[in-house]
Every structure is written in C-alpha cells, then in structure tokens.
Amino acid sequence: MTNACLTFRDLTLGYGSHPAIHHLNGVVRKGSLTAVVGANGSGKSTLMKGIVGVLKPMEGAVVRMPGVRTAYLPQQSELDRSFPARVVDLVSLGLWPKRGMLGRYTKEDRESVSKALMAVGLGGFEKRPIDTLSGGQLQRTLFARVLLQDADLILLDEPFNAVDAKTVGDLIQLIKRWHGEERTIMVVVHDLDLVRQNFPETLLLARQPVAWGDTKETLRPENLLKARRFHEAWEENAPWCEPDAHDHGDDLAHDRHHHHDHAHGPDHHHDHGSGPRAA
Amino acid sequence: MEFFYGLFIAPFADFAFMQRALFGSLMLSLGACPVGVFLMLRRMSLSGDAMAHAILPGAAAGFLLYGLEILPMTIGGLIAGIIVALGAGAVSRFTIQREDASMAAFYLISLAVGVLMVSIRGSSVDLMHVLFGTVLALNNEALILIGGIVAVTLACLAIFWRALVAECLDPLFLRSVSRMGSPVHFIFLGLVVLNLVGGFQALGTLLSVGLMMLPAAAARFWTVRVEPMCVLAVLIGFASCIAGLLLSYHASLPSGPAIILSAGVVYFCSILFGTRGVLRARIVHHRHRTA
Numbered sequence: 390m391t392n393a394c395l396t397f398r399d400l401t402l403g404y405g406s407h408p409a410i411h412h413l414n415g416v417v418r419k420g421s422l423t424a425v426v427g428a429n430g431s432g433k434s435t436l437m438k439g440i441v442g443v444l445k446p447m448e449g450a451v452v453r454m455p456g457v458r459t460a461y462l463p464q465q466s467e468l469d470r471s472f473p474a475r476v477v478d479l480v481s482l483g484l485w486p487k488r489g490m491l492g493r494y495t496k497e498d499r500e501s502v503s504k505a506l507m508a509v510g511l512g513g514f515e516k517r518p519i520d521t522l523s524g525g526q527l528q529r530t531l532f533a534r535v536l537l538q539d540a541d542l543i544l545l546d547e548p549f550n551a552v553d554a555k556t557v558g559d560l561i562q563l564i565k566r567w568h569g570e571e572r573t574i575m576v577v578v579h580d581l582d583l584v585r586q587n588f589p590e591t592l593l594l595a596r597q598p599v600a601w602g603d604t605k606e607t608l609r610p611e612n613l614l615k616a617r618r619f620h621e622a623w624e625e626n627a628p629w630c631e632p633d634a635h636d637h638g639d640d641l642a643h644d645r646h647h648h649h650d651h652a653h654g655p656d657h658h659h660d661h662g663s664g665p666r667a668a
Numbered sequence: 669m670e671f672f673y674g675l676f677i678a679p680f681a682d683f684a685f686m687q688r689a690l691f692g693s694l695m696l697s698l699g700a701c702p703v704g705v706f707l708m709l710r711r712m713s714l715s716g717d718a719m720a721h722a723i724l725p726g727a728a729a730g731f732l733l734y735g736l737e738i739l740p741m742t743i744g745g746l747i748a749g750i751i752v753a754l755g756a757g758a759v760s761r762f763t764i765q766r767e768d769a770s771m772a773a774f775y776l777i778s779l780a781v782g783v784l785m786v787s788i789r790g791s792s793v794d795l796m797h798v799l800f801g802t803v804l805a806l807n808n809e810a811l812i813l814i815g816g817i818v819a820v821t822l823a824c825l826a827i828f829w830r831a832l833v834a835e836c837l838d839p840l841f842l843r844s845v846s847r848m849g850s851p852v853h854f855i856f857l858g859l860v861v862l863n864l865v866g867g868f869q870a871l872g873t874l875l876s877v878g879l880m881m882l883p884a885a886a887a888r889f890w891t892v893r894v895e896p897m898c899v900l901a902v903l904i905g906f907a908s909c910i911a912g913l914l915l916s917y918h919a920s921l922p923s924g925p926a927i928i929l930s931a932g933v934v935y936f937c938s939i940l941f942g943t944r945g946v947l948r949a950r951i952v953h954h955r956h957r958t959a
Contacts, residue, residue, distance in 0.1 A: 441844050459844065467840040472709055473892045474837055482834055485845045490831050518892045538845070 394419040394457060394542055394573040395440060399449035401630075402432070402439040408447065408630070409435035411596050419454065419541075420571040422564070424584040424604065427594035428619055433577045434464050436594070437546045440575070453542070457573075458486055460540035462531055464547045464577070470520050476530055477502055477515040483537030505533040510559055524551040532560060543567060545576045549583070561587050581608060595619030679917040685804050689913055692806040692870050693927060695814050696879060697905030699821035700863040702898040704884035707860060709836050709894070713881055715767070718775035719857075720864050720877040722752035724782030727868065732785060738810045742865050745873070749861030752778050757857055761850060804916075804923050810869045817866035821859050828852050833894060871924040879905060882931035889942025904934050 395417035402410040410432040417423060425433045438444035440451055441461045453459070460483075468479075480502050481494065488494060506512055509529040514522075522530060528551060535543060545564075549557050565587070567574055575592075578584050584591055584604060591607040593599040595616045600607040680686050707716050726748025730740035756774040760767035806814075825832070831852040834842040842849045860880075867876025883904035887897045912927030919926075940947050 443840070443843050461841075461844040463840055463844075466838065468838045469709075469836060472837045473888075473894055473897060474833070475893065478833070478893075479837065482838065482841060485830075485834070485842075490846070490848060491827065534841075 392419045393417070394421070394454050396452040397449070398452065400439065400446055400451055401448040402435050402444055403447050407627070409596065410439065410594070411630070412449070413598055415598070415601060417573060417575065419573050420568075421573055421590055422568040422588055423575045423590045423592055424588035425575055425577045425592045425594060426579070426581065426584060426608075427599075427616055431594045431616070431619060432596050433594055434546050437461065437463070437544050437575070437577065440542075440544060457542050458538070458540040459542045459544065460535045460538040461544045462535050462546060462548055464550070466531065468519075468527075468531075470527070472519070474519050475515065476506070476511070476517045476519060476522070479519055479530055480505060480533045480537060483534035486538055486540070501537060502533075505536040506530075508536055508563060509533045510556065525553055525556060528552050529556060529560070532563065536563070541572055543572055543574045545574070547577050547579065549578065549580070557583070581613075584608065675918070676914065679914060685806075686913065686917065688806045688811060689804050689870075689923065690909065692811050692814050693879075693909035693913065694906055695811075695818045696863070696867050696870060696876075697883070697902055697909055699818040700867060700876070700880040701883045701901035701905040702825055703821060703856075703859050703863050704880035704882075705887065705894070705898045705901050706832060706836065706856065708881065708884045708888065712767070713885070715771050716860060716864070716877045716880050718771045719749055719753060719860055720868075720873045721782075722775040722778040723749045723861070723864055723868065723873050725778050725785055726782075727865075727873065728782045728785040732788070738807070738813060738869050742813060742869070745865040745868060746861060748778060748782075749865060750858065753857035753861055754854065757854055761853075806870060814866050814870070817862050821863060824855060824859055828855060832856060871927065875924045875928050878928035878931060879908070882928065882935050883908065886931070886935040886938040886942075889938040889945045892944070904931065908934060 393416040397413045397415050400410060400413040401408050409430075413436070425436065427433050435444065439446060440453075441459060442451075477499075481498070483505070484494060484498055484502075488498065503512070503515065506514055509532045511526065511529055511533065514526070514530070519527065519530070528548065532548065535545070548560060552560065561583070564574060564576065576588070578588070585608060588604050590602060591604040592601045593607050593612055593616050596619060599616045599619075600609075600612045680690055704716065707713055723745040726744035726746065727741045728744070729748075730737070730742070730744030734740040752771075752774045756767060756771040759765055759770035759774075763770075828848075831842065831846070831848045835849055835852050835856075839849055863880060864873070864876050867879060870876070871879060883901040884897075886904050887900040890900055891897050908931035909927055911930040911933075913923060915921060915930065916923040916926040939945055942948070
C-alpha cells in the first residue's frame, strides 16, 4: 500500500501480560480522518500511545510512513500546571520539531504562535500564566500547540473533554481544515453523533477491533451491540494467547487493506461478519 | 562613611581569606541557585537534601585515603553522588516506583556507608568538617574547582534550557517529539550532584544544599516566569553570601550557617512581602476588576 501512513502488523499492546489492544492489523491511509470509538478500557488511548511510541508493542509492530511528523495530544496530559510558564511558552513547545532544542525562535515563529492561538479563539492570551486558564482554555491551548507542530499525523485523544459546545464546533472546523490539508488524523471520541456528522471513517474498538471502515457501516447497531458486550475487566487467569488461537480480532480489521499473516480459511470472515467488507 | 566602610568593605578589603570566601561563595551561587530553581519546580526540593547526604561516603572515602584534601574528596563525592542519582533515577524511570521513594532508599544506604567509613577513622571532628565545611578556608585549588563547576553548570543550562523546561512543563509531550527526555533528566541530576560537591568544601555537604534551595524557594514568591526566577535566585544567593560572610566576620559566627541563615531571612521576608506572598494576597484581593 503506497499511501499508507500507518500500518499495524499483528499489533498487541498492553500492560503486564494483559493486552489492551489485541492483534490489530490494518492500515491508516494518508490523508484519512478516522474516529476511534469504544467503551472505557477498550484500548483507544493505548493504541494512541502505541502509535506515538511511548508504549512499546508486546507483539507485532506499528509501521509509520518514513519521515512522518507526529503530533500527539494525550488524554491525560502530564502537564504541570503549577509550572511558572505563560501560554506562549507552552504553545511554543510546538515549535520543537522545527527548531529543535537549540534553534532560535524567529519573529515569524512568534507570529505563528499568535496565529495558532487566534485559530483556537485564544487571541491575546499569550502572556497569561498557564495556572490561570480554565480546563477548556487549557485544552484549546494544547490544540494551538498541535497546530504549531505542523504534523503529518495528528493523534488526538479525547480532545473534546471539558470543552463547551461552541468550542467543540471550532475545534472540529480546525480538524476539518487539517483534513483538507491532506494530514492524517485519528481522534478518540465518545460522542457518536459527533462522529457520524464529522468523521468519514471510524475504528470501533473493544480490545479487538470490532469494525473499521466507513463510519456509517462501522457504527451500525449490531456492531455497537457487539462492542458493548465487551468485557472490560482483566482476568488474572485468562488463558495465554497462543499464536494460532487469536482467531477473532485481526480478521475484522480493515479488510480492504488486509495484511494477513495467518492461513485462515476463506469462510472465516463470515463467522465474524461485521468488517467493512462483510457488511 | 567611615563606619559604613568598616562595616561592609574593610573585612573584604583587608583580608585575603575573606576575599576568597566571597569570590568562592558568589561563584557557587551563580551555578547552584538556577539548579535549585529547577529542583524546586520539579518538586524535587528534598531530593537536593537527599543527594547532599548521598555524597558523604564518596567524600569520606577520599578523606580516609588522602586526608583533608579537596580533590580526592570532591571526586569521591562526585562518584558517590552520580551512582545514587543514576541509580535512583533509573529505578524510577524503569520501574513503577516513584523517584522520591527510590531516592530515599539510595541516599539512606549511601549515608549509612558514609557514616560507617568516617567512624572507622575515628574522631567526630572530622565528620563535622565534612558535614559543615568552612568557606573561610578556601584555597586556590578549591576556587578553581568551583569555577570549573560553575562554568560547566551554566553551559549545560544554556544548552539544555529548552529541553529542561519542556521536561518540567510537559514530559509526555517532550517524549512524543524528542528522545531528550531521559538524557536531560540525568544531565540535570548530574548538575545537582556537581553543584553540591562544589559547595561542600565551602559550606559542607549539608549546608551546600541550603544555598541551592533557599534562594530558589524565596524567588518563587516574586515572579511567575522561570527566567526571572533564576536571575532573582542568583541575586538572592549573592546577597545571602555577602550578608552571611559579614555576619560571620563581625559576630565571629561560623560562616556556613551564617550564609544559609541570611538566605533564610530573605526566604521569610519573601513569604510575607513577595508579590505572590501572604500579605499581598490578603490585602490586595479585597478589590476586584470587572473582567
């Protein structure tokens, strides 16, 4: 696949010996806008961490397109809000990919910081200490930083938390602008209506991928039901996953761009007929 | 005028040992105070104290082998400090244990080893010397050493400034854009050790951490930005050194505690009168703006 921005190869991510993402296969096309949905604990944030590389795979791999620049807005930021910094200092961190550790910030850089703040509706907030921002303002500040990173691959983990309706609209516009600029975007979202209205593609997770593809197909009631039945808790004595035992998840993944390593029978898909192609 | 000269200038003008003490302690402030600001902002204020204890066995080993010589004691302290810093840092980075716990474990072990080593040699006067130092006995060797440490510290801070700020402000972000996160943390711990070791000849292992932390803690009450905070901490450090040395000279007090207590006075004044201090928060906030 020449236009693959991300390729998941039998990817298993997790904590201890327990998988949070179980044998995920598939491809995220360059320039695609994908919503990642699923219940709590279904592996959404884990997948994001795996893509960024802060969590190493237990098995398999995430292959990024060479030279791709990634911006990541985590769900639980490790941001220290008591640190004496101004909004402009925080947003300027987004210049790191461009200026690195030592490069001087130019006049243009400062202008681009102002523009980014303007774009998220925080024009004139440059000099505000970050400990005076509200939760939603802080979220928008972090969006401005993502904007400044000028990344090809943008990963947003629940970016609309604690953000008011008007701002969600603004941020969605921003995301659509990025989409128009051929950037690859994956967003973890909980609001399914928002997904239906704004995201062309959706990945529905329940540790395994339940469905992945066109949003309308993915979010069909039977898929949602299946995702809801997902058992969140780990079982301490769950059986070990043997190489040929994982016969569910991977087959449902993005069948259109399937990289299949296992010799499964052709009727296998029908057993779990909820993937985009089977639909 | 005569009185003023006698009080403030004469001690430094007339005595070479006072000049050395002043020069050495001012240089120490230049390096240690900004490092202290970052220690405080990383909520590692007590780690400085822990590191100061951790240096002891190294310094003691140098002392046992070579007597009261600055270089072996410094190198020994450096080695012990770096082992503890790297060990504690590595345990917190690669296991679930937080840095406060691993640091406590490592420094206590190190301290016990140090006390054991000093006690082998015997007298508690020696131990007092290692623990409390004396700024009035700085020789050329010590001054050169301190100068080198300050130069390295300032150079490292200048080079790694942005990474250090990013690592304090938003470590996860730094990890997502760069691999500098862990290296910069260890470099920073190295600077802490270096400055504590630099200070222990002048102030002793225990009080050298005072010159690092007190000005930083005081500066926090005056500004909301890192750069001015570091500059202010250095200035407070300077003032404390001058005041402490004069106090020690005129009142025949030990110089180390006099310097640290001077910084302590600045700290308490800052709590009360700082722009972000107690009084201001109480008084000014009766009025508010419309937006």
